[in-house]
Amino acid sequence: MQKIPLQQTKSWENLQHDLNQTTFFISENDAPISSEKENQKSPNSPKKNSKDTSSSPVNYQMLILKKSTPLGPYFYLPYGPYLREKTYAKSAYKALNELEKRERVIFTRIEPQSAKNAAYWLEKAKKSKDLAPKETWVLNLDPPMEELYQNMKQNTRNLARNYQKKGLEVKKVEKTSRNLNLFYKMLQRVAKTDHFNPIEKPTLKAELNQPFASLFIAYYTPEEPKNSKKIPIAASLFFDDGDTRYYMQSGSDANYRKLPGTIAILIEAIKDAKAKNLKNFDFWGIAPENADKDHPWAGFTKFKKSFGGEEVDYAGTHDLIRKPLRYQLYKFLRKINRLVRRVNR
Numbered sequence: 001m002q003k004i005p006l007q008q009t010k011s012w013e014n015l016q017h018d019l020n021q022t023t024f025f026i027s028e029n030d031a032p033i034s035s036e037k038e039n040q041k042s043p044n045s046p047k048k049n050s051k052d053t054s055s056s057p058v059n060y061q062m063l064i065l066k067k068s069t070p071l072g073p074y075f076y077l078p079y080g081p082y083l084r085e086k087t088y089a090k091s092a093y094k095a096l097n098e099l100e101k102r103e104r105v106i107f108t109r110i111e112p113q114s115a116k117n118a119a120y121w122l123e124k125a126k127k128s129k130d131l132a133p134k135e136t137w138v139l140n141l142d143p144p145m146e147e148l149y150q151n152m153k154q155n156t157r158n159l160a161r162n163y164q165k166k167g168l169e170v171k172k173v174e175k176t177s178r179n180l181n182l183f184y185k186m187l188q189r190v191a192k193t194d195h196f197n198p199i200e201k202p203t204l205k206a207e208l209n210q211p212f213a214s215l216f217i218a219y220y221t222p223e224e225p226k227n228s229k230k231i232p233i234a235a236s237l238f239f240d241d242g243d244t245r246y247y248m249q250s251g252s253d254a255n256y257r258k259l260p261g262t263i264a265i266l267i268e269a270i271k272d273a274k275a276k277n278l279k280n281f282d283f284w285g286i287a288p289e290n291a292d293k294d295h296p297w298a299g300f301t302k303f304k305k306s307f308g309g310e311e312v313d314y315a316g317t318h319d320l321i322r323k324p325l326r327y328q329l330y331k332f333l334r335k336i337n338r339l340v341r342r343v344n345r
Helices: 010-018 086-103 145-150 154-166 177-194 201-208 261-275 298-305 324-343
Strands: 022-027 060-067 074-077 107-110 135-140 168-173 213-220 231-241 244-252 280-282 310-313 318-321
Touching: 010 022, 010 060, 010 201, 022 086, 060 086, 074 086, 135 298, 145 154, 145 261, 154 168, 154 261, 168 261, 177 201, 177 213, 177 231, 177 244, 201 213, 201 231, 201 244, 213 261, 231 261, 244 261, 261 280, 318 324
Parallel strands: 074 107, 244 280
Antiparallel strands: 022 060, 060 074, 107 318, 135 280, 135 310, 168 213, 213 231, 231 244
């Protein structure tokens, strides 16, 4: 049975509230619950740190983000909708359609993880550029640690086993302002080196403050001079949900790139997840199997695969178009905006 994605849960909705996002939450037999900022204190609004606690199976579930544009709003369902089986697709579609009419959206952007269960939706949708990763890499944590080591690529296995010999130490740290600032600076350095826009600091702070988030930092202690202080050289953010740990954000200090700081963090995060009896470690996004060697994700895809595991494919991003003329104008304006940004780089 398909697992409910973290991005389709009340826990993820709490994160969106911290980011001042407008959301709706629909589950079977429930009316759509609006969770806009001005009515979050109503009895129907989800409470902070709330979780999905129902013991009975959920047949369908949708966390819907309402996005604004000059032409009107649209909906976005990150890794949604969740459909337990394809037989529940029509009733979930009808529930969403009622909300779409009420909110007068231009389109709804969906990312169902199971193409089979969401076939009814996908027949009515148009393929769009993927937002969340369509392919991911997942490591099964059930085998003993020694077997996991054996399934790694040789170089990764050697570094994972012996990183301490290089003066490295990994700690699962408190989510303090100091550690947040340290992590953010590392992310900025990576973004500058690899030429992409880093996550905004308020967003990172909101993510780190969630109860399902954890932060690991790798420290390096030089042999000389003696009594050297520990130097933070890499940091990574992880999310836990159900039986899975997700590898979300990672940054490092380029001055120590020859040291296996990120490998050290990942191996300790895997050990920590096993100690919590989690079943899967999701490396969160890889390049497609047939991608060109110069694909922007090629490097970290090879790195993630070196830990062992298997590829998991989702349905990708699709748009349910409700107002065709406005949708075409929206797409045209987005294209113009991208061209302007490219020229101004």
